[in-house]
Amino acid sequence: MTPIYDRVALIGLGLIAGSMAIAMREQGLAREIVGHARSAETRRVALEIGLVDRVFETAAEAVAGADLIVLAVPVGAMAAVAEEIAPHLKPGATVTDVGSVKQAVVSAVAPHIPEGVHFIPGHPLAGTEHSGPRSGFATLFRNRWWLFAPLPGADEAAIRRLEGLVEAMGAKTERMDAAHHDLVLAVTSHTPHLIAYTMVGVADHLKRVTESEVVQYSAAGFRDFTRIAASDPTMWRDVFLQNKDAVLDILGRFTEELFVLQRAIRMGDGDHLFDYFTRTRAIRRGIIEAGQDTSAPDFGRSQTAAEQKAEG
Amino acid sequence: MTPIYDRVALIGLGLIAGSMAIAMREQGLAREIVGHARSAETRRVALEIGLVDRVFETAAEAVAGADLIVLAVPVGAMAAVAEEIAPHLKPGATVTDVGSVKQAVVSAVAPHIPEGVHFIPGHPLAGTEHSGPRSGFATLFRNRWWLFAPLPGADEAAIRRLEGLVEAMGAKTERMDAAHHDLVLAVTSHTPHLIAYTMVGVADHLKRVTESEVVQYSAAGFRDFTRIAASDPTMWRDVFLQNKDAVLDILGRFTEELFVLQRAIRMGDGDHLFDYFTRTRAIRRGIIEAGQDTSAPDFGRSQTAAEQKAEG
Numbered sequence A, B: 001m002t003p004i005y006d007r008v009a010l011i012g013l014g015l016i017a018g019s020m021a022i023a024m025r026e027q028g029l030a031r032e033i034v035g036h037a038r039s040a041e042t043r044r045v046a047l048e049i050g051l052v053d054r055v056f057e058t059a060a061e062a063v064a065g066a067d068l069i070v071l072a073v074p075v076g077a078m079a080a081v082a083e084e085i086a087p088h089l090k091p092g093a094t095v096t097d098v099g100s101v102k103q104a105v106v107s108a109v110a111p112h113i114p115e116g117v118h119f120i121p122g123h124p125l126a127g128t129e130h131s132g133p134r135s136g137f138a139t140l141f142r143n144r145w146w147l148f149a150p151l152p153g154a155d156e157a158a159i160r161r162l163e164g165l166v167e168a169m170g171a172k173t174e175r176m177d178a179a180h181h182d183l184v185l186a187v188t189s190h191t192p193h194l195i196a197y198t199m200v201g202v203a204d205h206l207k208r209v210t211e212s213e214v215v216q217y218s219a220a221g222f223r224d225f226t227r228i229a230a231s232d233p234t235m236w237r238d239v240f241l242q243n244k245d246a247v248l249d250i251l252g253r254f255t256e257e258l259f260v261l262q263r264a265i266r267m268g269d270g271d272h273l274f275d276y277f278t279r280t281r282a283i284r285r286g287i288i289e290a291g292q293d294t295s296a297p298d299f300g301r302s303q304t305a306a307e308q309k310a311e312g
Helices: A015-027 A040-048 A059-063 A075-088 A103-112 A156-168 A178-205 A211-216 A222-228 A233-242 A244-267 A270-289 A303-310 B015-027 B040-048 B059-063 B075-088 B103-112 B156-168 B178-205 B211-216 B222-228 B233-242 B244-267 B270-289 B303-310
Strands: A005-011 A030-036 A054-056 A068-071 A094-097 A118-124 A145-148 A172-175 B005-011 B030-036 B054-056 B068-071 B094-097 B118-120 B122-124 B145-148 B172-175
Touching (some): A005 A015, A005 A059, A015 A030, A030 A040, A030 A059, A059 A075, A075 A233, A103 A118, A103 A178, A118 A156, A145 A156, A156 A172, A178 A222, A178 B178, A178 B211, A178 B222, A178 B244, A211 B178, A222 B178, A233 A244, A233 B270, A244 A270, A244 B244, A270 B178, B005 B015, B015 B030, B040 B054, B054 B059, B059 B075, B068 B075, B075 B094, B075 B103, B075 B233, B094 B156, B103 B178, B103 B233, B145 B156, B156 B172, B178 B222, B178 B233, B178 B244, B233 B244, B244 B270
Parallel strands (some): A005 A030, A005 A068, A030 A054, A068 A094, A094 A118, B005 B030, B005 B068, B030 B054, B145 B172
C-alpha cells in the first residue's frame, strides 16, 4: 500500500501507539515512524523491538517534520505536550490524540495548535489491561470503533485522510461532537468501570469473606468486574477527573436506579424485580445483533466465562 | 463406569438438570434417569431428545423409587415441591438441590424431609444465559465449583457419594455452611448481578444517548454488564428475595464505597482514585493465579472482549 503519511510521530509509546506502529508498518501506511516517550527505558525498548525507526528525548524533536502527530499520553498530560510541540509543528501537519475523553483534550490542546495545522481529536475504543511498549499488537484496532470529534470548520480532506489511516488498520470510524462523545462513553465505559472498581474494593474490604473465597468463587459474575477493574490506574484517574460532569450525571442516575431495586428487595417486591430483569435482556440481544459480541477466539478466557452469566 | 446411583429423578428439566442428565448418561453414572417438569412441552422435548428415560406429570410420581432426587426448580418453588414429594421418597434416598441460595432452601425443604432420607443442599457455580431442556451440555460443570452445605449430623457416606457423582461430571467440590455460602455468593455473584442489571437499566432510560449508541459502543466495558444482566429473570428475582439480608448488607457497603469514589471525583482527588484503582489490580491477579480465568476458547466472545478491560 502507498504510505498515507510520510512521517508519523508517536508521542507516548504505550499500548495504543505501539499497536498503531506495528499495524502501520505491516500495512506500509507510513514511510517513517518516529517516537518519543518520557522514560529512557521505554525509548530504548521501542527502538530495540523496532516499534519506531527513531526515538527522540523530547516531544519537540520528535514532531519536527512529521505529517501526522499522535498524542498517546494520559489525558492529564496532553496540555503540557501540546504546549511543548506547538512551535515545532510543520505547516499542513495533522495532530490527533487517542484520549478517552474529548472535551478536556480539546480545551487542553486546541489553544496551542498553530494556524495551518489540523487538529482532529480521536478515540479508539480498544485496549487491553496491558501497557508499555511491548504490549502492542497489529490487530488491536481490527473491527473496533475509532471515534473522531472534529472541531467546527475542520479541514474535511485532513479528516478523511486520518480516517483512511485508521480504517486501513481495521477500525470502523464515526464522528460525533466532543460533548456527546463524553456522555456516550460515560454510559458505556467510564461509569461501568468505576462501578467495577467499587465492587472489587468492597470484596477486598469484606473480612468475613476471605480473599481466597472471593477469588475461588469469582467465576459467578464477580470475575467480569475484576477484569474491568484491572486496567491502568493513571489512565482511569485522568478519565474520571477529565470527564467529571458526565460521570457524576450518570452516577447519580445509577444510584437512584439502584436504590429503587434495593427497596424492591427490602420490600420483597418480586414483580418489580422480575419486570426490571426482563427489560435488561433486550439490550443484551441488541448488542449481539450489533455484532459487538462475536464468536472469534478470545484470549485469556475459559469456556466457563460464558457460563457465569446465569450463575447464582 | 459403574453407576453411582440406580435411579436419579430430576425435578425441573432446565439447563442444570439437562446438563446433569447428559453428563450422567455419557459417564454411565446412573442406571436410569427420570424426570418431571411442570410444562407439558418441556416434558415432551426432554423425552424426545433423550434427556430422560421417562417423564412424569407430577414430581410425586417422578421421585417414587429414586435413589437420588435433584430439585432443579427456582428457589421460590422449592417448598411446594418438597412438600409434594416428601411422602413418596424412598427410605435411604438422597435429596439435593441446585439453588443459588442455601439458607432459604434449607428452611423450605428440610422440614419436609422424612426420617431416613438424606437432604444435602448443593449449588453448582455454573450456568449460561440460556435455559430450557435444549440448553444443557455435558461439559457445563467441568472444572467448576459445586458447593455443598450439609446440615449438622448429615450422613458422611451419603455426602461422599453425592460429591463423587458431581466430581465424575468434572466439578470440584467444597463444603461450607449455608449462611456463609449465602454471604460469599452475595459478594461474588448476587450483588454484581444486581449492579449490572442497574447499569443496563440506566443506559436504557437515558434518552440523550440513543440505544443504538449504547449498543454500538458497548465494547468499552458496558458489554460485560449486559452479558451478566442477560440471565433468567425468574431465577434472579428469587435469588434476591431469598438472599435478601446478605445482598442488602453488601449493597450497603457498595454504595458507601461508591460515594467515597464519587466524592473524590467531585473534589478532584486524583491521588485517592489512583490508589484505589491500584489496589483493585491485585485481586485480578489473584483470580488469574487461582485459575478462574484461563486460556481455553470461550464461546460467543471476540478477541476484543479482552480489550475492553482498559478501554476509555
